[in-house]
Amino acid sequence: MIPVFLPLNLKVTPKSIIWALVVLTSAMVLLTGRPVLAQSISSDRQNIEQLAAAQEQKVIAWRREIHQNPELGNREFHTAKLVAKHLASLGLDVKTGVAHTGVVGVLKGELPGPVIALRADMDALPVTEETDFPFSSKAKTIWMGQEVGAAHVCGHDAHTAILMGVAEILAAKKDRLHGTVKFIFQPAEEGMPPGEEGGAELMVKEGVLNDPRPEAIFGLHVNSRTPLGRAGYRSGPMMASGDDLKITIRGKQTHAALPWLGVDPIVVASQVVLGLQTIESRQVNILLEPSLITIGTIKGGNRANIIPDSVEMSGIIRTFDQGMRKDIHRRIAETAQGIAISAGATAEVKITPQYDVMSNDEKLSEFGGKSLRATLGDGRVFLNPKVTASEDFSAYQKVVPGFFYFLGVVPEGTQPEKVFPNHSPKFWIDERVLKIGVITMTNLALDYLSAK
Ligand SMILES: [Zn+2]
Ligand SMILES: [Zn+2]
Secondary structure, three states: OOOOOOOOOOOOOHHHHHHHHHHHHHHHHHHHOOOHHHHOOOOOHHHHHHHHHHHHHHHHHHHHHHHHOOOOOOOOHHHHHHHHHHHHHOOOEEEEEEOOOEEEEEEEOOEEEEEEEEEEEOOOEOOOOOOOOOOOOOOEEEEOOEEEEOEOOOOHHHHHHHHHHHHHHHHHOHHHOEEEEEEEEEOOOOOOOOOOOOHHHHHHHOOOOOOOOOOEEEEEEEEEEEEEOOEEEOOEEEEOEEEEEEEEEEOEOEEOOOHHHOEOHHHHHHHHHHHHHHHHHHHOOOOOOOEEEEEEEEEEOOOOOEEOOEEEEEEEEEEOOHHHHHHHHHHHHHHHHHHHHHOOOEEEEEEEEEEOOEEEOHHHHHHHHHHHHHHHOHHHEEEOOOEOOOOOOHHHHOOOOEEEEEEEEEOOOOOHHHOOOOOOOOOOOOOHHHHHHHHHHHHHHHHHHOOO
8 A cells, every 4th residue: 555645734725635535546547547545435235235135035945955065176067057947047148058068147227337256166075974964965966986075065055156146236236336247157166067068167168258359357264264254355466376285106926035036116105205395395486375285195005014016196186376386296206207317117197287476466456355355344254374275266367367365163162072164064054155156255345347
């Protein structure tokens, strides 16, 4: 924020205050291209609060309906149908089957203005839910050829219901709405079945950001680490890039008591695991951005008295900077191969990029923060620490500036042992977050649209 100093001999009269405001606003328009001050105060917050309160039970019912019918990535048939039917009933221009099961609704306001996009994700996870609400998921589904439980343990059911609520409020204001709102309901944020494309990247590939192209996109995520009624965000890199890592070490099989007659891939794999940990701790500049490499699986051998032929390892890589990401990829390959060569083994390294760094646009973050503070109150919006989880909202941000924020779902004072992270089978949300989600997102949209 730029401090503004007033000349000491300025005579303060009502007229001079008005002139000062006019000059200040014009200066901000000139400086930023947008009337920043107007953006945080243009939505009638009392009215939005009333509308959201009136529709709250409906949003809760949608969330429960989706929660009881969880669907994995690229299979969100029931959810997409519910969304499409609702958007059509509001008179939106609706497109279905985008990136498999995605739904896109376009609401054209009757007043001139910019185009923005609001995004929700619809998919659940292959997890057996362990909560005991009347609407807890009992669903079963097929994942990687096996029957598993399915549940909304990341809260995407809440995101979908919230955006359905926002669409309803904005559609009701169509005659006074500036510009156009694109509602993007996206499949497969958590990933898709092997061999399939999906998620935000496929939505973008199929043209979701064209025709009309939004100049800004907004999204949110419910988060059990944040207290209910609070929101967190940060400008710049907020969530990590996510890459999958697979390493195959090939040695030479021999008797476990005659190791010199072969090449032991288990010892090599052990050295590789430790060697990889020196990349972040010894090789990259930790003052720039954090990064991490985790080896999550290691498989080799089937008998205590045989040194096996090969070992397979898999893991993940997380970074917050594209340059560091590339550099770490190179170092992983060099470390694994160098260690393998020193023992007479080979290392095959396969890195599969999954998610890019989720980075909030600087100007949009300034605006988004103002809007959130005006809605929730100054003390309820905080600078979110970087998150090492990933989010494919980054795929939209590569094309248009985006703003993503977290909303708390656990009431303050809840005993820590009753708080479960996203993806835990015991993950739960306080449904009051649904109304908060509707209000914050609606105000973001209205503040942005009516500022032009
Ligand atoms: Zn998730
Ligand atoms: Zn998620």
